[in-house]
Amino acid sequence: MSKSKRLMELMMTVNRMRKFTVRELADQFDVSSRTILRDLQELSELGVPLYSEVGPHGGYQVLKERILPPIAFSEEEAVAMFFASHALRHYLFLPFEAESSTALQKFYYYMPGDVRDRIDQMKNRVDFLTHTRRQKAESLGVLLDAAVDQRVVTVEYETKDGYTERSLQPVGIYASNGFWYCPAYCFLREDFRLFRCDRMQTVVYDTTGVEPRDHRHIHLGNWREYGAEKSVYTRMVVDLSREGVQRCESELCPVPHVDMQPDGSGRLDQSVPVSEILYFAKFFLGLGNEATVKEPQELVDCMKGILKKVMAKYD
Template sequence: MSKSKRLIELMMAVNRMRKFTVKQLAQQFGVSSRTILRDLQELSELGVPLYSEVGPHGGYQVLRERILPPIAFTEEEAVSLFFASHSLRHYPSLPFETESSNALRKFYNYMPGDVRDRIDQMKNRVDFVAPTRQQELPYLPLLLDAAIRQRVVRIEYDSRGGVSSRLVQPVGIYAKNGFWYCPAYCFRTDDFRLFRCDRIVAAAPDDSVEPRDHQHIHLDNWESYSTKPRVYVRYYVELTKAGMQRCEAELCPMPTLYRREDGSGWLDTDMPESEIPYFAKFFIGLGNEATVVEPPELIDQMKQLLRDILGKYG
């Protein structure tokens, strides 16, 4: 086996084993212990984070931040991965902000010159627009890690009633319209709640309570585990062509829309009653492009908002 091939296979082996001895590797690769020591030294110089321990139970360990073995990409695959990361640049805060920037830079720097030229041209012609938010979100990595490891987090949450302390067990995090959200089990209310991450003013792991077994709960099904059933009402709204386009572009998740041949249409779906305050503001923003027919509670709230606006401006 050539040295270059042995180094690649050795990199894959140490990442897989995590803890090993020189003797084990020498037997596995059929070389001397001295050769393995030289190879490990070269891997360390290449950036593989190795840690040695002395003593009867010693050996080598790979630290947590492991280096993945080389992976061959086609040009199209590399470009697609570049733009998958590039699409997130409008978000000022990301769970892996530094890591994604480093990965993007590596993809770009190690590509041939003609491929970099192609990417430079595409960057100015392809975009993934998201509303720009100014809030810094330093706790996204902590919330995501807690969701993955099933850990409890103590947060200080700024809601309408003021800042309150809560113990939560995150389900995950997701972005919507430029905001980050964290559905989580709240130990205070004994139910699942949705938290806006920009309203979390402090967060830290907390081991004072035992985490719940929520491995089976994820972003697609967490609402179904709520102990407080949500009340649904019928929403029916007539929409002009422009109104249809605004709804398709701005509503997420997308409600049921029906389109006529001229491009106009209507919204007809059952949605939570708790969403009425949001849709009252949204449909007022559409002006004459939307006519709300049902529910009457939505119409009443829109009227009240309009009266408040008129009163504000005399």
């Protein structure tokens, strides 16, 4: 095996093993321990973060910030990957903001010149727009790590009545219409709730001893189902124009099921939590004549109440 091929396979091997001894690698690659030591030194100089431990149980360990092995992309794949990352620039806050920026710079820098020229020409021809919000969401990384590691965080959360401190176990985070949201199990309410990340003033790992729950089976796609037993639901029926259908599908999350008509209009018919009546009232009022709420009556009454207060401002 050539040295360059051995170094490439060695890089992939140590990334996979994470912890190993020189003897293990020497036996696997059928070379001497001295050769493996030289190879590890070269990998370290190339940027693979290796850490050595001495003693009877020592060896080498790859740090958490390990370098991934090279991956071969076709030209079209490389362009697609670039613009997938490039689209994230519209978000002022990301859970991996610095990393996405440096990764994009590396990706662009090491491309062949003709591929860079093509990307430069495409930048003004394709984009993925999203709402630019001024609200801060500085704790996305902590929330995402807590969701992955099944940890509890203490959050100072802004509500309409002021600030409240809560212990939360995040399910994950997602972006919608320029805002970041975090579904989480709230130990105060003993149920799942949806939180706006920009309303979290502080987010720190819990130090009070709150035991995390085993929520490994709960994720962004199904978390609402696990709060259904404690939530009261009602049927919501709304007739939508073509534009109303488009607004609902682009702005509501999760995306609702709409029975479509040939002309593009449709009817939304689904169960929603009673606790979200106010949210839907404000949303459908924002659609104006593009939406007509049929039921429930509580939603219609809520919309009338909001309109009455607005009208009172201009009497």
